[in-house]
Amino acid sequence: MTLLILMPGKENSELLKALKTLNPNLDIRIWPEVGDVNDISFAIVWNHPKGELKNYPNLKVIASFGAGVDHIFKDPDLPKNIAITKLVDDSLSGQMCEYVAGVILNQRLRLTEYREYQAASVWAPKAFKSGNNVSLLGLGHIGKEVAEYLVQLNFKVSGWSQSKKDIKNVTTFYGQSALKQAVHDADYIVCLLPLTPKTENILNKSLFSMAKKGAYLINAGRGGQLNEDDLLDALSEEKLSGACLDVFKVEPLPKEHPFWCHPKIYITPHSASMTNIKKAASQFYDNYLNMKNGETLFHQIDPDREY
Amino acid sequence: MTLLILMPGKENSELLKALKTLNPNLDIRIWPEVGDVNDISFAIVWNHPKGELKNYPNLKVIASFGAGVDHIFKDPDLPKNIAITKLVDDSLSGQMCEYVAGVILNQRLRLTEYREYQAASVWAPKAFKSGNNVSLLGLGHIGKEVAEYLVQLNFKVSGWSQSKKDIKNVTTFYGQSALKQAVHDADYIVCLLPLTPKTENILNKSLFSMAKKGAYLINAGRGGQLNEDDLLDALSEEKLSGACLDVFKVEPLPKEHPFWCHPKIYITPHSASMTNIKKAASQFYDNYLNMKNGETLFHQIDPDREY
Numbered sequence: 001m002t003l004l005i006l007m008p009g010k011e012n013s014e015l016l017k018a019l020k021t022l023n024p025n026l027d028i029r030i031w032p033e034v035g036d037v038n039d040i041s042f043a044i045v046w047n048h049p050k051g052e053l054k055n056y057p058n059l060k061v062i063a064s065f066g067a068g069v070d071h072i073f074k075d076p077d078l079p080k081n082i083a084i085t086k087l088v089d090d091s092l093s094g095q096m097c098e099y100v101a102g103v104i105l106n107q108r109l110r111l112t113e114y115r116e117y118q119a120a121s122v123w124a125p126k127a128f129k130s131g132n133n134v135s136l137l138g139l140g141h142i143g144k145e146v147a148e149y150l151v152q153l154n155f156k157v158s159g160w161s162q163s164k165k166d167i168k169n170v171t172t173f174y175g176q177s178a179l180k181q182a183v184h185d186a187d188y189i190v191c192l193l194p195l196t197p198k199t200e201n202i203l204n205k206s207l208f209s210m211a212k213k214g215a216y217l218i219n220a221g222r223g224g225q226l227n228e229d230d231l232l233d234a235l236s237e238e239k240l241s242g243a244c245l246d247v248f249k250v251e252p253l254p255k256e257h258p259f260w261c262h263p264k265i266y267i268t269p270h271s272a273s274m275t276n277i278k279k280a281a282s283q284f285y286d287n288y289l290n291m292k293n294g295e296t297l298f299h300q301i302d303p304d305r306e307y
Numbered sequence: 308m309t310l311l312i313l314m315p316g317k318e319n320s321e322l323l324k325a326l327k328t329l330n331p332n333l334d335i336r337i338w339p340e341v342g343d344v345n346d347i348s349f350a351i352v353w354n355h356p357k358g359e360l361k362n363y364p365n366l367k368v369i370a371s372f373g374a375g376v377d378h379i380f381k382d383p384d385l386p387k388n389i390a391i392t393k394l395v396d397d398s399l400s401g402q403m404c405e406y407v408a409g410v411i412l413n414q415r416l417r418l419t420e421y422r423e424y425q426a427a428s429v430w431a432p433k434a435f436k437s438g439n440n441v442s443l444l445g446l447g448h449i450g451k452e453v454a455e456y457l458v459q460l461n462f463k464v465s466g467w468s469q470s471k472k473d474i475k476n477v478t479t480f481y482g483q484s485a486l487k488q489a490v491h492d493a494d495y496i497v498c499l500l501p502l503t504p505k506t507e508n509i510l511n512k513s514l515f516s517m518a519k520k521g522a523y524l525i526n527a528g529r530g531g532q533l534n535e536d537d538l539l540d541a542l543s544e545e546k547l548s549g550a551c552l553d554v555f556k557v558e559p560l561p562k563e564h565p566f567w568c569h570p571k572i573y574i575t576p577h578s579a580s581m582t583n584i585k586k587a588a589s590q591f592y593d594n595y596l597n598m599k600n601g602e603t604l605f606h607q608i609d610p611d612r613e614y
Binding site: 081098101102103109110114115117118120125128154251252255260261266275 | 415
């Protein structure tokens with residue numbers, strides 16, 4: 001019943017400390033210092049090397065160090081029939097609520113515009129930007145909270161998801177064929193989807209062509225959901241008025257990437273919601289105990305849907 | 308029963324058109340083309356020349372073209388016993404709600420910081436800024452709505468005003484002696500007060516010394532409420548972490564003013580809430596009819612309190 005931390009390139013000491021605080025006797029290994037692979041029953045993973053997870057014959061739970069599990073399914077040699085869990089952290093959804101609202105209000109209030117005027121000592125008052133229709137793509141745990149938060153702020157919110165959802169005061173749509181209805185009236189299109197084969201490159205030319213001219217795109221889902229060339233085209237054709245991106249196909253975003261210096265693109269460095277290590281540790285530990293006691297795991301994902 | 312528009316330097320054509328749409332037969336004069344001063348009974352004013360209002364012997368109502376009336380009381384020759392009204396526009400308070408929330412979230416999310424990193428192609432994710440205590444100075448019509456809006460956003464809100472107020476889920480304080488209690492725990496101090504002799508220079512060294520180290524100041528009240536030198540001192544001593552200012556002693560803010568290029572000061576050009584001309588026109592017209600019919604005026608201010 002040993003726990004493995006398998007997160008290459010991540011600083012693990014804080015997580016290790018938090019787990020040891022919960023139970024000083026836990027047997028924890030940090031990859032690549034794994035010891036006997038037969039010991040490992042529970043693995044906390046983030047961007048693990050492909051093929052690595054098939055090396056643990058007694059592995060029972062793969063726990064994602066984040067709300068997304070797409071990084072796990074990227075592995076073509078992912079062992080079958082092992083439970084996969086995601087992190088569900090209220091502070092993650094709370095941060096995402098603030099992120100989406102903050103980015104939209106930044107646009108509405110023209111705060112970035114005024115910052116540029118300030119640099120030139122220019123006084124140029126303008127009315128707020130009009131339009132308060134927000135379309136959320138993705139109505140899972142986080143998307144639902146963001147929808148409710150924006151409703152409180154008097155935004156007119158619609159939402160789209162793969163399966164049917166009901167959220168008070170939110171117009172909901174589901175399934176591929178309803179995507180056009182979901183976005184055609186939006187001033188802000190916000191992607192909060194999980195990355196799955198169905199959502200890969202969903203933010204593309206076709207979706208932008210369904211949108212209202214001048215809509216603003218916010219991607220806080222996954223970089224793999226955005227067709228980057230299609231975004232550049234939509235911006236240069238003024239189909240979209242701008243975009244704020246928190247996630248990218250490659251992170252950190254490479255220095256030479258054209259997004260960095262694009263005047264209509266606002267970049268935040270995957271900072272929309274950051275895992276609270278203590279809360280994460282306690283959620284991993286709870287599930288470790290559930291596994292040990294043969295009880296139902298929290299936040300197990302459906303391997304067929306990949307989220 | 309003639310209506311005068313007395314707003315030097317303002318573009319009046321939109322207001323004139325909106326009033327004429329409400330009643331094409333209204334007799335409207337635009338200063339300085341006043342005609343017979345005896346005709347004028349209702350004056351819509353914004354920054355009128357001092358002494359001008361005493362020239363109208365039949366003036367019954369002075370209507371401010373804005374939520375503030377301080378610009379009227381600046382006139383030492385203001386005629387006595389004439390009703391003064393202010394503009395109360397839901398879109399003004401709605402805009403102010405968004406402004407205050409947008410500025411706070413901009414800080415919390417470090418959006419301006421990331422914009423600077425972006426200019427240098429630097430990827431540097433950080434956690435949100437901690438601290439969500441907001442202290443509102445001013446709990447009038449606008450302040451109350453802002454307080455309620457921030458509560459919805461999960462901020463911990465306290466408020467201060469001259470007289471006692473009760474607002475659900477907001478800790479309220481009143482009177483000069485309670486100012487310290489109102490601000491000492493705040494991460495964000497937001498001024499929404501009317502400008503009166505009591506509130507002039509209220510944002511000064513003494514108030515900053517009561518605040519928590521690192522508090523952030525937002526002034527969307529009036530420029531006359533801020534002691535500018537005291538702010539510069541508080542920023543250089545790191546008593547305050549920064550300030551976002553929408554209003555200034557002189558507007559437009561003069562080109563040579565040190566605020567423009569101060570790294571810790573964010574300037575918005577009195578854009579936090581801008582009068583909706585159509586709504587304003589209909590409010591002026593309603594009060595014009597009230598005056599004509601001898602009925603109670605809407606939104607008449609108390610001349611002793613000056614708000």
